[in-house]
Amino acid sequence: MKGYKGYLYVNALSSLGSRMDLIASSALIFTFADSVYWLSAFFVARQIGGMMFSMAAGILADRMDRRRAMLISDIGAGLAILLVLLYPHPYVIVGAAFVKGMLYSLFHISFQASLPQMFGKDALVNINGLTVRLESIVGIAGFAFGGVLTESFGYGVVIAFDAATFFVSAIVLMRLRWENDEQQGTDHGDVRQERGTASRFWFGATYAYLAKHPLLLAVSLLAFFEALSTASHNYGLPFLAELFVPKDAVLHGGMWSLMSAGAWAGTYLASHLRSHQVASLFAASFLLAIAISLSFAGSQLWIVLLFLGLAGMFTGIAQVCRNTILQGAESRIRGRVMGVQNTLSRGGFFVGFLAGPSAVGFLDLSGMVILAQAIFAGGMLLLLSYLYMNRKNV
Numbered sequence: 001m002k003g004y005k006g007y008l009y010v011n012a013l014s015s016l017g018s019r020m021d022l023i024a025s026s027a028l029i030f031t032f033a034d035s036v037y038w039l040s041a042f043f044v045a046r047q048i049g050g051m052m053f054s055m056a057a058g059i060l061a062d063r064m065d066r067r068r069a070m071l072i073s074d075i076g077a078g079l080a081i082l083l084v085l086l087y088p089h090p091y092v093i094v095g096a097a098f099v100k101g102m103l104y105s106l107f108h109i110s111f112q113a114s115l116p117q118m119f120g121k122d123a124l125v126n127i128n129g130l131t132v133r134l135e136s137i138v139g140i141a142g143f144a145f146g147g148v149l150t151e152s153f154g155y156g157v158v159i160a161f162d163a164a165t166f167f168v169s170a171i172v173l174m175r176l177r178w179e180n181d182e183q184q185g186t187d188h189g190d191v192r193q194e195r196g197t198a199s200r201f202w203f204g205a206t207y208a209y210l211a212k213h214p215l216l217l218a219v220s221l222l223a224f225f226e227a228l229s230t231a232s233h234n235y236g237l238p239f240l241a242e243l244f245v246p247k248d249a250v251l252h253g254g255m256w257s258l259m260s261a262g263a264w265a266g267t268y269l270a271s272h273l274r275s276h277q278v279a280s281l282f283a284a285s286f287l288l289a290i291a292i293s294l295s296f297a298g299s300q301l302w303i304v305l306l307f308l309g310l311a312g313m314f315t316g317i318a319q320v321c322r323n324t325i326l327q328g329a330e331s332r333i334r335g336r337v338m339g340v341q342n343t344l345s346r347g348g349f350f351v352g353f354l355a356g357p358s359a360v361g362f363l364d365l366s367g368m369v370i371l372a373q374a375i376f377a378g379g380m381l382l383l384l385s386y387l388y389m390n391r392k393n394v
Contacts, residue, residue: 017165019142024158049101058339073107078166129267225379231352232372262312270320
């Protein structure tokens, strides 16, 4: 248990390196001609790589040893980053971003699917709370450190540090072992049955499983609406900060830090809601949509900051509850369930970032964000109705 818990901090270090690398890679891209084009290609490649590979990552997380899948992801990501150092060319940077997006999906799905084996199901609420808290701290510190170190030492040092964190993670993983105990024994008969019928195509098997477990299906679909909502305020926050303090990135960064601090607090509240995961997830999601809407509708800065902090808190609660519910899927198919959820989440981000600029064109900034939150709330109502109609199977 202690070794596994220590690895959570190693994984957080890798996340810190990735956020710092984002700043350094952006600085590198700005040294090229047509930097705006290449920066857009860089971000799109990351999203498309993850979205395209999420479902395949779910298959791999179920069909191979998950620890090995995490090892492959870490080593592959580290090598892709080193390639950028050796050949700092726009095509290499965009290609590496695409590969990292793919490998991140494989690592994230395998990691989340392994937590029940590593810590036991009874500890999942606390463990998920810890992982979200660490991500919140990384979110507060990562971009700031990345900017300072890139400015002080250059992009090469920061990118090299990011590569090193992946290799450190791989070395630690080599020393850890955990049993996929739920995959051993009675589940093998179900797997053979899946492979021997028309449902052997993995999506058919996954859909059949989700159809029998309405809660898992609803939580997976909720990820699309939540990501659409998140994309709207991610796109809108720089413009919101500009309304209050023009040409100053400090307020924008402070808004992100405040939301991360709120998420950190929300994980502690989530630990007291372990017997009400479903109700807590949907309640926190509704309150998140309201808080984001009120923050963008606020005319005074203190009101905006107050509701952004509350939005972060509700995000933390929802994230812990969502992860815990999805980790309740059977181990033999847990990776594929998370692959579906990850694909829907990335799809929501993709649609949200594409639609955001157009929506601002015929609505103002607050109107665009509020519309996205209304879609989020409408999606939740539809999913709650679906759960109510299938309440006997929930």
